[in-house]
Amino acid sequence: MNVQLLLGVGAAALVLLGLGVFLGLGAVARAERRQARLTSAAASYLPAGMVRVPRPTLRNRIIRSGVPARIGRFFGIDPDLRLRYPMPWFVVLLIGLALARLAAGMFATIFGSITILLTLLFWPILTRMIFARFHADHRAALFRQLPDALGLVVRATRVGIPATEAMRMVAKEAPQPTAEEFRRVADRLSIGMPFERALSETAMTNGVAEYRFFATAMSLQAQTGGGLSETLDNLADVIRKRVALRARGLALSSEARTSIYIMAALPFGAGGLISVLNPSYMAVLFNDSSGQKIMAVAAGMLLAGILVMQGTIRKSLS
DSSP states (O other): OHHHHHHHHHHHHHHHHHHHHHHHSHHHHHHHHHHHHHHHHHHTTSOTTSOOOOOOOHHHHHHHHOHHHHHHHHTTOOTTTGGGSSSOHHHHHHHHHHHHHHHHHHHHHHHOGGGGGGHHHHHHHHHHHHHHHHHHHHHHHHHHHHHHHHHHHHHHHHTTOOHHHHHHHHHHHSOTTHHHHHHHHHHHHHTTOOHHHHHHHHHHHHOOHHHHHHHHHHHHHHHHOOOHHHHHHHHHHHHHHHHHHHHHHHHHTHHHHHHHHHHHHHHHHHHHHHHHHOHHHHHHHHHSHHHHHHHHHHHHHHHHHHHHHHHHHHHHHO
């Protein structure tokens, strides 16, 4: 079993090394590629032999291979959002590894020590769940901030400012993460991309349906004409009502969400009270092998119930 644990730790170290190469050396690799392109461009204007195009380094070959990117996606990391996670990505990986080890330990208590190898299976599953929660919070923030951003665009267009410049204004004045999304739209418009295509690509990247509404409205307005400010004002009003409806749904589901917290805390409260009143009674659950199995099964059932209730509430609000 010690050899198997060492193999698991070695595999985890290799995964972390690959992610470090992907996320930590990307900027250096991009700088080297820019230097190579500049050198190639200058070679056509200088005598032969004066300019030597450097060979791709091992770091560049690793980055270009795409293996680190696939490993990052396997763990649920979005390279475009990794700088906006509430905690560093490697901390999430360590937390996921600790939780996976704990979950595998519960299975090992019930089914035997060989199931400790399930740590390698639970690790990517748990990290993907954590990163998926971060991505959902990011989309929720974009959804809440979009009506105010559209209102800023409407006010700018009404005073005669072009729509492209209004996008840059939102990129400067809107809070994050909306400012970053509109900055990307403004950058695409600066290189000559059509308005509806720039918005469509942004909507496909961030996964927010309301951005697709925005792109569709701009496309229809470009084809049929009419007042841009009026179109965006109506769209902002519709999205604002959707935001209010979702907030109302969260308020109505607050009782169910509170019930989740209370039901999750009840076993710990009751167990702590029994431990104070009769320590020997609770000691059986920790010292006896049968009691440890009962504890593991109870913890698994409690976790499954919490996840099912949260999933039901989330589905009802979506």
